[in-house]
Amino acid sequence: MTMHAVELPELWMPHPLRVNRHLPGLRAESETWARAMGMVSDDRRSSRHAIWTRSQFQAMTVDQLTAWTLPDAAPADLRLNHRFNIWALAWDDYFASAFKRTGDIQGAQEFTARLHAFLRPEDGARPPEPVNAVERGIADLQQQLFPPRLAHWRREFNQALARYIDAGVEELANSRTGRVPHLIDYAPFRRESFAAHTAPYSVELSTGARIPERILSSRTLRALLAAFMDVMGLANDIASYDREVHEEHDVNNLVVVMATSLAIPLRKAVPAAIHLVNSRLRDFERLRRDGIPRLARRSGLRHEERAELETWIGGACSFLAGLHAWYTGAPRYVSADGPPGQRYRGGTGTCLPIPASAVGPGGDTQQ
Known part of the structure; x- marks a missing residue:
């Protein structure tokens, strides 16, 4: 199968990889x-x-995924x-x-x-x-x-x-x-289909820190968790695009959803999907830096509660960095038609191979 390389914007990850x-x-x-x-x-x-x-x-x-x-x-x-x-x-x-x-x-x-x-x-x-x-x-x-x-x-x-x-x-x-899901419905559905709602448990298991119960229902905390979960599942769609769409004939993938919902060709849907993942990570970072400290002050969290919350959020940052590293190099997501990491890599000038048979609105790729 002939492949077209699509130039991608940088997939952002601000947190360093740490290994258990x-x-x-x-x-x-x-x-x-x-x-x-x-x-x-x-x-x-x-x-x-x-x-x-x-x-x-x-x-x-x-084992690397877990330790990262x-x-x-x-x-x-x-x-x-x-x-x-x-x-x-x-x-x-x-x-x-x-x-x-x-x-x-x-x-x-x-x-x-x-x-x-x-x-x-x-x-x-x-x-x-x-x-x-x-x-x-x-x-x-x-x-x-x-x-x-x-x-x-x-x-x-x-x-x-x-x-x-x-x-x-x-x-x-x-x-x-x-039936391709609509973009508006897809992000919350992807949290479920990725089992992302279990990730806060994993962070608590790792850090021993618990989110203070009195802020769990706050809008700010819910927004932070939603952004955290979106980065996980939506980035996975980019990493597993070839496997899901061309091997499993699956329509439940962010790239396909973007192309269909926005009526754009696949070559434009790929960078659009990466921009969306980056945007959700920026949302997470903004809430982590600004929203959560304001929430802690407004809620009157005690010093030990603030420390525990900070520890948990640090664990969430490590969780995202570890997933990013695994998506980058794991054989599960490596293209058979290119070098390791070709499907999904952070950095400028990376390429995601798109099959020549892929057709998007506007006919930018043809069968």
Whole structure:
């Protein structure tokens, strides 16, 4: 397939990458867990029920993703979040293979309904017996995710996961009918389909800091969290454009949404999408520097509450920097038609390959 290189504006990331010092021992331990859940098979003896071969699993470098996004986490917390990251990717790849590529919406609905049974926060609810790697993984994680210091997350975290798996069915329905979401609706939907509502939990897990409860419902704090989550999911769309649109035939991608909603060609939708991600990051930075300090003064936060809030926001900055670094170099997002990092790189003069078959309004690219 002939590819056209599109010159991109700089993808901005103002925060430095920091790496958790416990990274070296992370991959082997979590590979053992993923194998026990049935997600990983041996390269020499593949299992039709496994989601990845061992080489595929290692190539995703999920250990780097976890250590880059949570640089301050203690070993046990880092390991727990690593397993959750593995599970989220396992769900994504399983769903794509079993349902998106086949268009099996009934199977997707049945699969999703069963997963809901593992996410009930009520005490005493008995989940079904797991029958596949995704179910075994979430059943195991439910026994670990909510230690006493994080018990307040049980309902909110599982609600976020429920929205995450439900979004998969909605994405499949959009792709089957060719319905491209409108830009106005897409950003809040992407927070759900990226499981971005679980990210504040991960930051709290890493830093040990909690957002003061009395400001959680404030407009400023909600705006900060929305910008934080938008940067994550929308930047992922740029990184995974080729994989989602051309391998999975998915219409739920920011580049496609921009092209359709604004009636512009794809070659213009790509830089427009990057400008939007940069804009949301600028919103986050403005609120972090100016809005949150004003909110803290107005709300009368005590010194220790302000310190905890500052620690949490610092963890959120590290989380974004780690995601940016992973999108930049992870083999999961590297183009097969170009050097590592070609799909998504910060810096001036980078290129995103666009297939020659891609057609946008105005005929700037042609079949």
